[in-house]
Amino acid sequence: MSEPGGACVATSELDAGIRVERSAEDPTAFAAELGEGWQIGAGVNGGMLLAVVGNALRHACAADGHPDPLAISAYYLSASRPGPARVRTEVLRAGRTMSTAQASLVQEDPDGRPVERLRVLATYGDLDALPDDVRTSAMPPQMPPPEQCLGTDLAPPDFLERASLLERLDLRLDPSCVGWAVGQPSGRGLLQGWLRMADGREPDPLMLLLAVDALPPVTFDLGMLGWTPTLELSVHLRARPAPGWLAVTHRTRNFAGGLLEEDAEVWDSAGRLVAQSRQLARAPRPT
Amino acid sequence: MSEPGGACVATSELDAGIRVERSAEDPTAFAAELGEGWQIGAGVNGGMLLAVVGNALRHACAADGHPDPLAISAYYLSASRPGPARVRTEVLRAGRTMSTAQASLVQEDPDGRPVERLRVLATYGDLDALPDDVRTSAMPPQMPPPEQCLGTDLAPPDFLERASLLERLDLRLDPSCVGWAVGQPSGRGLLQGWLRMADGREPDPLMLLLAVDALPPVTFDLGMLGWTPTLELSVHLRARPAPGWLAVTHRTRNFAGGLLEEDAEVWDSAGRLVAQSRQLARAPRPT
Known part of the structure; x- marks a missing residue:
């Protein structure tokens, strides 16, 4: 968004960090750029990587009316580095209320060979369409404000x-x-x-x-x-x-x-x- | 095992139920037979299905010295029925102490079309090779004998x-x-x-x-x-x-x-x- 003074209000850091771009040739493939600002220890944070893949899967499952992850599991294969990445997605089954899908995030090693970083399975649905019953017995944590x-x-x-x-x-x-x-x-x-x-x-x-x-x-x-x-x-x-x-x-x-x-x-x-x-x-x- | 009287001592029910046979043509593919005796509700028990797939993955990962599941996740796509099934496996990465792999269990519908029942990701290793430190703070359940x-x-x-x-x-x-x-x-x-x-x-x-x-x-x-x-x-x-x-x-x-x-x-x-x-x-x- 441009502001009157000409300054640019950037998109949020998280939205910029998880942005994916659908491939024009292959609608199941997405390009991402892992930012420098999401590192922890030797690589990019595992939760952030899951959010990037989760965003690609959101695009893959949205056409079936299932934009939200309900369950998602990631198995980490190698440490991710800041830089370009590709996410491949595959919808395994699109049902009436849920879709189940798989995804894989791949980067290139210094010699240009593809290296898989994480493999993901997920079930997507629509959180707003769930019934509104709540019988949670768990209690929120007690801590100071x-x-x-x-x-x-x-x-x-x-x-x-x-x-x-x-x-x-x-x-x-x-x-x-x-x-x-x-x-x-x-x-x-x-x-x-x-x-x-x-x-x-x-x-x-x-x-x-x-x-x-x-x-x-x-x-x-x-x-x-x-x-x-x-x-x-x-x-x-x-x-x-x-x-x-x-x-x-x-x-x-x-x-x-x-x-x-x-x-x-x-x-x-x-x-x-x-x-x-x-x-x-x-x-x-x-x- | 044959006994003196000629009677046969069958293998255990569980070992018979999770048995998989490696395909001669494709060493990553396994045949299984889902037994009648493992049903619960409308289909074969989900834990039993995971044990069948886990057994195929055990064969797939054993060559790398990683025979035991350490973490395994299954996403269920459709209800399994007693009868033949095929398990496809893919080792995604074989490291020094662990292998990560994927598997899929497929049955045929009445018209002979393949229908996927569950998709699985897993990390395999060797439970006997883990260090023997134990600092578990969880307590075993209290219940009568x-x-x-x-x-x-x-x-x-x-x-x-x-x-x-x-x-x-x-x-x-x-x-x-x-x-x-x-x-x-x-x-x-x-x-x-x-x-x-x-x-x-x-x-x-x-x-x-x-x-x-x-x-x-x-x-x-x-x-x-x-x-x-x-x-x-x-x-x-x-x-x-x-x-x-x-x-x-x-x-x-x-x-x-x-x-x-x-x-x-x-x-x-x-x-x-x-x-x-x-x-x-x-x-x-x-x-």
Whole structure:
């Protein structure tokens, strides 16, 4: 949009980051550009990659009236780098209320050979068409309001150095979950906080795919400050989120055999449990 | 095995049910026969289907030294019927410690046209090669011993009528979770019990894929005695189970919009949390 003074109001950072362009030759193929600003550790954030693929699948399934991911699972094959990427999609079945589809994100290695980054399965539908019964027994997290929570600048400097993702987010951590910042992790395996996009872009289903993987690793709360590469991430999207802050919890209960599960819940400002996810991740290497 | 008297000791029911035969022409393709004895409601049990596909993937990934599923996700496309099936597999990446692969199970409709039943993504590895650290904070379920628990014959007759799967299992439900049998569901969204194969076949990783989907729907405990078709099921296998009884819990916390998540945990007789799963299912239609 042009403004009177001639300045340009850019699209939101997230919408620019997940933008995909449909191929003119092949309507199942999409071009994407992975931005520099979404990195965490050695690669592009796994939730952001899922949002890019989820956006391509949204285009692929929208023709059947199924624009929203209801369930989506990603298996990560290699670390993604900022730069061009291609997403191939295939609708496996388009039913009356849901479509099931597959997608693959591919980049080129320095020699121009294609390297697959993640393979995705998903069921799409229309969140607005679901019945409006709610019998959720889960309770929203208890934590102080955002203005009494803590920014992510208290994370270890060598973590922040490779976490450009955090600059896109306004993330406020519950003070009861950040003992690790002063060498006193709680050991509960719990991180929680408030989340919104730094530029004010309101949440929608694709933003929730990023939200479930946006907090620091829950292993921080077990006293391990290294990286936890995701092997597999599955997300259920259960309602369209209301505008405003999201309350996000990350929890682990089974750290064993060099692997851990990480369960995330995302609650919207209306108190609705809008997304649930689980991932299997590699435990951090001892430092 | 032949016995002295000439009688044949058959292979176990589960091993017969998940048997796959590699195609001579195409080593990535497998033939299977879905048995009559594994049905629940309108089709073959979703966990059993996952075990069949998991067995084909085991063959596909074993050459790289990765015989065990570590994470596996199935998206269900149509209801499977007893009879022949084909499983196509594709290894997407074989790394040093893990392989990631895809599979698809297809049957023919009455006119001989192929119909896909489920599409699967998985990461395989070697459970015996994982480091032996265990820092699990989850606690095993509290329930009376198997001999003080209740068989599944207390389920509604029209449920049992279409549940041949239950004849393959020795399933003992915690009495505190079966109020639904006398019209008094607890409303907690919890079912738990002891599980082993009726013919004494000991648990292994493939049996765990069945175990996570073998209890009656957790919605029984919410007072809804209908079917809950699975849309998506993801399982993490975290250790090779010890012989003996498995303790299995099914739980739901977010019943909303005509859908629910169902989380399962499987604990082995050594007190180890050997599998965790989550599925997204359709809520039962009001009866």
